[in-house]
Amino acid sequence: MSEFRKINRLLQTESSVSPGADDEDIAIFASYLSKVENLVVVVSDMARNTSRIYCGKFADSLGLKDYTTENSIWEKAILDLMPEEERDEKYRAELRFFHYLRHLPREGRPNYYLASRLRFTTGKGIMTDVLHRMHYVYADNGESIRYAICTYGPLTAGFSGRSVVVSSLTGVSEELTSTTEILSSREIQILRLIDSGKKTAEIAGMLSVSPHTVNRHRQNIIGKLQAKNSVEACSLAKALQLM
Known part of the structure; x- marks a missing residue:
């Protein structure tokens, strides 16, 4: 898009x-x-x-x-x-x-x-x-x-x-640059992993956090970017040059 x-x-x-x-x-x-x-x-x-x-x-x-x-x-x-x-x-x-x-x-x-x-x-x-x-x-x-x-x-x-x-x-x-704070560094990290195709359990294991924490970050990201889902959130983040 x-x-x-x-x-x-x-x-x-x-x-x-x-x-x-x-x-x-x-x-x-x-x-x-x-x-x-x-x-x-x-x-x-x-x-x-x-x-x-x-x-x-x-x-x-x-x-x-x-x-x-x-x-x-x-x-x-x-x-x-x-x-x-x-x-x-x-x-x-x-x-x-x-x-x-x-x-x-x-x-x-x-x-x-x-x-x-x-x-x-x-x-x-x-x-x-x-x-x-x-x-x-x-x-x-x-x-x-x-x-x-x-x-x-x-x-x-x-x-x-x-x-x-x-x-x-x-x-x-x-x-207003790509570094203007829209997402936290942790949220960008998780979004990169989502964009690479990693599942919730995999991300949780890689970051040593619970799946609940990963899902909470995912929902925060979708909300902040006003996206419909994770795929659209990744697309928006790229358009904004956040990742």
């Missing part, structure tokens, strides 16, 4: 709420943001599986014209400006960000956003660096993602990272 299919499935699964009454507020916010900061702002509605695009002046340099809607949560015309490997890196960063947030208390998740440096090829064939930021807006239950708000603008001076998670309260940032 590709990185795109993984993050797409996770986002679709997360959105279990019905369309709300805050659409107009979000639209006004996105429209003003695009005008004030000259950004391209994409509001992806998880409940409706649609996106609205608000093009500030930066859209002109990307060659985007009359781009206002998508019948998907993914902004295809923008993604098509990136080479395939760049899109894969974007999806991988969003996967890591998604799982990073899952480890935080519900009330703290809205206080973080993802910032990434992406390479675009403009309509004139010119390569340019773009700063992509992504915020999740949660439903009242604090669990389901209601909207994803993405902004695209020129890369700001001093941004040296590739993909970082930023606290909007403190400004502290953390690089």
Whole structure:
């Protein structure tokens, strides 16, 4: 399963709420943001599986014209400006960000956003660096993602990272890499053994622990990665470059 299919499935699964009454507020916010900061702002509605695009002046340099809607949560015309490997890196960063947030208390998740440096090829064939930021807006239950708000603008001076998670309260940032703690070292060790085809009893013997402990770690891994089973957990861990 590709990185795109993984993050797409996770986002679709997360959105279990019905369309709300805050659409107009979000639209006004996105429209003003695009005008004030000259950004391209994409509001992806998880409940409706649609996106609205608000093009500030930066859209002109990307060659985007009359781009206002998508019948998907993914902004295809923008993604098509990136080479395939760049899109894969974007999806991988969003996967890591998604799982990073899952480890935080519900009330703290809205206080973080993802910032990434992406390479675009403009309509004139010119390569340019773009700063992509992504915020999740949660439903009242604090669990389901209601909207994803993405902004695209020129890369700001001093941004040296590739993909970082930023606290909007403190400004502290953390690089999102394969070593960002999603699974413990013991869980990665067990997952490697599972991926190699080892059975629970074999793993227990190799690590000198009980089968119950191995199964407990297995369930923790599946839960942390929001996977359906061990096979999918192994696939997700590889996509996240955890092993």
